[in-house]
Amino acid sequence: MEFMGYVRPDGKIGARNLVGIIPSVVCANDVAQAIVRQVRDTVGFFHHQGCCQLPPDLERVTDTLVGLGLSPNLGAVLVVSLGCEGTDHRRMVEAIAATGKPVEIIHIQELGGTSRAIQEGTDLAQKLVQKISGIQREALDISNLIMSIKCGASDATSGMASNCVIGYISDKVVDLGGTVIFGETTEFIGAEHILARRAINKEVGDKILEIVDRMEARAKSLGSDMRKGQPTPGNIEGGLSSIEEKSLGAIVKSGTRQIQGVLEYQDIISTEKGLWIKDTPGREPEILTGMACSGAQVMLFSTGRGAPQGFPCMPVIKICGNPNTFQHMQHDMDINAGRILTGEKTIEEVGEETFKLMLDTLDGRMTKNEALGYFGSIDIHTLGPVI
Amino acid sequence: MALNIALKVNDLDNVATVFVNGIEANDQVEVRDSKGNRYPITVSGPIPYGHKLAIDDIAVNSLIIKYGEEIGICSKPIKKGDHVHVHNLDSMRGRGDL
Numbered sequence: 001m002e003f004m005g006y007v008r009p010d011g012k013i014g015a016r017n018l019v020g021i022i023p024s025v026v027c028a029n030d031v032a033q034a035i036v037r038q039v040r041d042t043v044g045f046f047h048h049q050g051c052c053q054l055p056p057d058l059e060r061v062t063d064t065l066v067g068l069g070l071s072p073n074l075g076a077v078l079v080v081s082l083g084c085e086g087t088d089h090r091r092m093v094e095a096i097a098a099t100g101k102p103v104e105i106i107h108i109q110e111l112g113g114t115s116r117a118i119q120e121g122t123d124l125a126q127k128l129v130q131k132i133s134g135i136q137r138e139a140l141d142i143s144n145l146i147m148s149i150k151c152g153a154s155d156a157t158s159g160m161a162s163n164c165v166i167g168y169i170s171d172k173v174v175d176l177g178g179t180v181i182f183g184e185t186t187e188f189i190g191a192e193h194i195l196a197r198r199a200i201n202k203e204v205g206d207k208i209l210e211i212v213d214r215m216e217a218r219a220k221s222l223g224s225d226m227r228k229g230q231p232t233p234g235n236i237e238g239g240l241s242s243i244e245e246k247s248l249g250a251i252v253k254s255g256t257r258q259i260q261g262v263l264e265y266q267d268i269i270s271t272e273k274g275l276w277i278k279d280t281p282g283r284e285p286e287i288l289t290g291m292a293c294s295g296a297q298v299m300l301f302s303t304g305r306g307a308p309q310g311f312p313c314m315p316v317i318k319i320c321g322n323p324n325t326f327q328h329m330q331h332d333m334d335i336n337a338g339r340i341l342t343g344e345k346t347i348e349e350v351g352e353e354t355f356k357l358m359l360d361t362l363d364g365r366m367t368k369n370e371a372l373g374y375f376g377s378i379d380i381h382t383l384g385p386v387i
Numbered sequence: 388m389a390l391n392i393a394l395k396v397n398d399l400d401n402v403a404t405v406f407v408n409g410i411e412a413n414d415q416v417e418v419r420d421s422k423g424n425r426y427p428i429t430v431s432g433p434i435p436y437g438h439k440l441a442i443d444d445i446a447v448n449s450l451i452i453k454y455g456e457e458i459g460i461c462s463k464p465i466k467k468g469d470h471v472h473v474h475n476l477d478s479m480r481g482r483g484d485l
Contacts, residue, residue: 160396160404160406160437161394164421190478191456227480236472236473238437239404239435239436239437239439241459241472241473241478242458242459242473242477242478242479242480243478244456244459244479244480245453245458245459248454248456249454251454252396252454256455341392341394342392342406343392343417343419346420346421346423347396347422348421348422348423349423
């Protein structure tokens, strides 16, 4: 089985051929935005980090921006730096250039301010877009696929329809030799012991328990117990009987295969294939960034209430478990998994239909949020205080 | 006409989830698995939309399985066709809501 992808100089395989305009700090966003508006086939990553943060967070932001720059869906990168930011813009450029990917940088302060930086950045972005625009897609084995998964704006249908569809595809991708990454550590609570049983060895199992403990400890340091009140009265009224059931309804997205390892938020996926966990929150702007930073070419996103957003350099396929929401928001939802609940289709049938749409998407077909350009709000998950 | 569907996600499950409103005692629902295999079960009492139905008899202290994993332990004898919820299922991880 094959899909049509772009082979990058370091051998990574992309499903899009875009130029990434990456601000090294929030203060550079407006210049980056002006460049993205002017130059076609560019995408901007307008996050809100990169200065006045503790050193571990600044490292994490730099690493994450490097990971985004190395996304195989980007053919070239322009870093937009202010000049005095806390992130290491030099390291960003070096790390991206080391893979053979074309990369340029501008510094707003050095160039003499906003208008001059926009002019210089526009010229450079135009040059980069032209440079990569002739690269042709090639037929590549499906084992090159790196798929990320997530659920958001969930309802009672998510755990029974759309998440089960993603679980079916996760197993299929792993069996075909590809890579699957799932996250949302907060949703492991109560079922982390079940997840740890699926780890390839004790070390990985212990790491799964550790990331849940770590996340709960952060909540406790602010006086909040994340287990308390779970499942909520509304969950119980809706039919969820235990915290295990609630968490398993999210975890079912990951399918049933062994878990190969646990990635930190800013990590790039290694060359090992199979099913992986990434320690991420559940909120869209941060998890989508974390997944794209891993190197994922595509995301399957399950929803019930109707979450519309995508990501600048990663096509996001919306699988809607609620048949009413699908009808109501059909210009945002790609797949109607609600047909499982009405008895029209089985989990496997919708799974195969979604898998086919994912292959078409990898080949270049735009998802609904891609065509709408609904991917402006992204962010990077940091841990410490802003100073 | 709408079918009375109860979904069984994993082959190991001993419960299925009902996706129809207004199910009452002695109504029949059609249990379906992920491949579309189907068989009827008669329910013993009302089961709301999104709630679970036992598809086997479940003895006290045995595991209640959904998604192929344990979602809790049986606290009162359960017969095939019974509503399964907090009245006959205990979480094994503590009830955060109590």
